[in-house]
Amino acid sequence: MARFREEVVAAMGDGEKHTRRPFERMHRIHEAIAEGRLPNCSSLAKELEVTPKTVQRDITFMRDSFRLPLVYDKKRHGFYYEGEVDDFPDFEIGAEEIAAMFLARTAADAIRGTELADKMRAAFGRLCRSMSERVELNWADLDEAFSRKVPQLPAREVKLFGELAEAVVKRLEVSFHYRKLGADRAEARRVHPLHLGEVDGGWYLIGHDEDRGALRTFALPRITRLKVSGRRFDPPADFDGREYLRRSFGVWTVAGDDSLTLVQVKLSDYAARLARERRWHPTQEVRELNAKGTKVEVCFEAGSLEEVVRWVLSFGSKAQVVGPPELKRMVKEEVKLMGG
Template sequence: MAKLRNTVSDLMADKPVKFTRRPMERIHKIHTAIKSGRLPNCTTLAKELEVTPKTVQRDINFMRDSLKVPLCYNEQSHGYYYENAVDDFPEFEVGAEEMAALFLARSALESIRGTELAEKVREAFGKLTRSMSERVQLNWSDLDDAFSRKVPEVRGRDVKVFGQLAEAVVQQVEVSFHYLKLDADKAEARKVRPLHLGEVDGSWYLIGMDVDREALRTFALPRVTRLKVSGNSFERPTGFDGREHLRRSFGIWTVSGDDSLSLVQVRLKDYAARLAQERRWHPTQEVKVLNAKGTKVDVCFEAGALEEVLRWVLSFGSKAKVIGPPKLKKMVADELALMAK
């Protein structure tokens, strides 16, 4: 007897198969017909399923080659049968990891809910889950009880801005808006060629080429107002990589030029040292454990603008000591002096 199982990736990887109906539902009916012993063939099955014989043949091939069902064809009776007994229909094996992955994929939509992009992703996600065997019951309320993500809530206005900018990035068209810098009292007009949208610490940012300043700039979506999408198209800069651009920063603030990168080394102790061994704050981060108990470590990484690194260091209070660079040591000392006043 063969108890057969399949995964989502196994089914989705069979790219040549163009299913016209829910594939696993159709294959389940083929399985039931063959298991009955009445020796069905592609023609009779096609009539029952209201598809073409060619579609049934593809399903048969998939069952035999990918699901490893012991299918055989009786030349005299012109029908299919199982060479060995099959006591169960091939089903999707959804374990703890798969369930968690499905939940995270679904919850990721929360940051873009209400946008056209979110609806397209939701449709694709729905097609994926619908392609599963009906024997897999996904109760989202159960998943919500088991998992959660604590992220900043996205305001309705920011969602609309995100949707407009996402389409502008994909379509490569210029946008204009007013932007309020953190240290400014008044928003100023900007004309930007949007290149990439990135989420950092629960907030969305736009990376784009500022047309008037002829330089890359980063904009926080909550401070973007009076957004307009123009019909002016542009070509993406050759070699631009949004992920690599963000990689140069500790948070969102970036600098240009390799010479501007600094090697940051911070010594953490006690609970802070424990956290450093559990978390990754930067792509280039390396952690060196300095004692047997793991209560003292050195955290090293490369970063450009140090303002966000300063904030990170101060968050650990007396548990952090800056080893380098000297500029960061001075920034910490100056900030502590101001706080003491």
């Protein structure tokens, strides 16, 4: 458990002018009690320039959350420690909690400017306020310690993302124009939006194309003239967005084909090291082929091979396709075309 000394959020609603943060107040209360001064709420309130109610709340928190053996002596009208207390405890927060809070914050930053981001920020704010008089995370300190490279969406795509996200959540039919890769012009689409997913830094919408009667995947940058209708729809009971993406190496899938193909690729040198450090696919397995770990075989199941070809070519001579034969053929053809 990592120790992380935090400032506690100033108590609100008492009406007094707070001159000290709660964590500092509690330190002062601890010192007065540890010195045997037998302070009470009234004397501490005067010293700390707060109300007796605030002091009582601090003492209750110290006793219940920090497990300090605080006892009030009715005869002498003051607090004392019933037991040995070496020092005032630091607020403990685990590595998992720090990571979760930080990633939640950066997730909201990635889609800032959208209605969804505003809702996420409000929910995050309620979570933090529920910890009032508990802890105030010092975001400046966290930003110095951690960073996350988040793709920054252009302003148009940010607005588009927010509108699509709301349509997905509320199950509202949408219409837009979409230009496929290699197409000369955009085509009108009428879609039931089912899922938004981020793959390799790009956002994609998975939806049921009503005119084509099948699931389709749409890249947000190629969506224009979006309109969200008031018509609600019921999503397919058996649809699972994560499972749909799982069938492909990236986002490409073969319409109407639910079959999966076992991909086997040998990687060597730096590519082998990367394979042990990264997970490119949910079904990925890595088998070491030599004692040094400089040769491995990567296996996973994919429903479409187009993006697997791109992945294999990214390693150049450090990659060798074992199977399937179709992937071998596709890679060879691409290398041949690259050579002119």
